[in-house]
Amino acid sequence: MGMDILHTIFLILHFIGIGSLLGGFIVQLKQLKSHTAVVNMAMFHGSLTMLVSGLALLTINEMDPAATVDHMKIGVKLLALVVIVVLVMMNRKKSTPPAWVVPTIGGLTTLNIILAVAWQ
Template identity: 35%
Template sequence: MAILYGVLVVLHLVGMAGVVGGWLATVRHPRIAPIMWHGALTALVTGILLVGLSYPAFDGENIDNAKISVKLVVALVVAVLAVVNRRRETVPAGVFHLVGGLALLNVVVAVLWSDRFLG
C-alpha cells in the first residue's frame, strides 16, 4: 500500500506542476493549455484517491478533514475553470490567473496548514 500511496503522491505533484507550469508558460498569451486542464484533472483524481487511501493506511489518525475539504473545493474550482475554458483561444486574464493562483493556493494550504506551522 505504501508504494501505491507514493506513486499517487508523485502523480498528484505532477498534476499540480502541470497547472502551475502551464500557467507560467502561457502568461503572455493567456489561454488554458492542455497541460493545465490535464494537470488539474490529474491532481483532483489523485487527491481524492490519496484521501481514500489515507483512512485505512493511517487508521484515520492525524487526518485533517477541514484541510482536505478546503483543498477539494479549491481543486474542483481549478478543474472546472480549466475544463470549461480549455477550448478558447484566449481567456480573460482574471480567469487565467485565478486558475494558476488557486493552484498555488492549494500548494500553500498543503504545505503550511499543518501542526508544524500552525502549532
C-alpha cells in the same frame, strides 16, 4: 507494505499533476499582459491528475487506521481544486477566455500549494 507503495505512487502522480498545472500557468504569464493567455493542455491534464490522485490519496489515508486526516484542510484544498477544474473545463477550448480565468487558475494553484505545505 502494499498501501505504502500505492500511497507513494499516488503522491508522485499528485506532484506531477501540480507541476503540470503550475507549469501550464507559468507558460501563459507572458500572454497575461496582452490578454491572449489560454487554458492549455498542461493545465487540463494537470488539474485532472491532481483531482484523481488527491482523491486516491484521501481514500488510502482514510483506510489506514494509523493515519490522521485533517478534513478541514482537505475540504479547503478540494474546493480550490474543484474551482480550478471547472474553470479549466469551461475555458479549455476557448481561443480567448475571459482575462481573469488564467490568473485565477494560477492563484488557486498557488493557494493549494501553500495550504499543502503551511497548514499543519
